[in-house]
Each structure stands twice: as structure tokens, then as C-alpha cells.
Amino acid sequence: MAPRLGMPFIGKSEVMAPKRFILNAARTAKQGTLISVGKDSEEYRALTSTLTMDADDMRELGLAAGQKALVRTAFGESEFTCEAGKVPRGMVFVPYGPPTCRLMSGDTEGTGMPISKGWEVEVVPL
Secondary structure, eight states: OOTTTTSSOHHHHHSSSEEEEEEEEOOOOHHHHHHHTTTTTTHHHHHHTEEEEEEEHHHHHTTOOOOOOEESSSSSSSEEEEEEEEEOOTTEESSSHHHTTTTOOOOTTSSSOOOOOOEEEEEEEE
């Protein structure tokens, strides 16, 4: 959106209202193969900062493949690169990693691992 004469510039993330989704996080097979490369590798960081969602949901938000989006929970927020994939409408998926940890609470409900399934999140295009 280009600024208009006499109007302050408003970025896309400020114009569009965020939409709520259910987020599920998990380890992927690709993460398992990258463990020998290391969690500090660029490939691992790219994998763990990728958000997969339904193509129709992406269109409704005005998101293009490769575009960044801010994901917010009640506990924090993190930036992800978006891609379309085989994910049910209304749901988003991210592999576990440092960006996902910023979204978690410390509550484990006695399991020893923070709850990482079924979070309600907002997705805001950047």
C-alpha cells in the first residue's frame, strides 16, 4: 500500500486485522536429518521458522509464499516465513525450534514438555 499525499504511511500489518488459527507444532523428519548439521545451521533455522498453512487461508490473509508473518499467542510472538501445504483450513503448522519456543508458556501440565498443540494464535502478514 503506497502512502497517499497528506496521509501517514500505514504498513500492511497495521491495515489488515489479524486472523485466528489453531497452531500445532511438532518435530519433522527433516529436522531429524538436519541434527547432524547442527541447530545453528542456516538450513535448520530456515526449517524451524517456516509456517505451513492452507493455500485458501493464505489468500484470505493476502499472504504470498515466502512472505513473512507475525504469529502471536497469549505468551509471545515470533516471525515466520509462510508456505502453503497440506494443512486443514483454520490450522497452521510449525516445526519445533527457537521461534516456536517464543510462543509457548512454561506450563507442562506435569508432562515435562511445554504444551505445543492446539494453541490459538493470530497470524498477521508483514
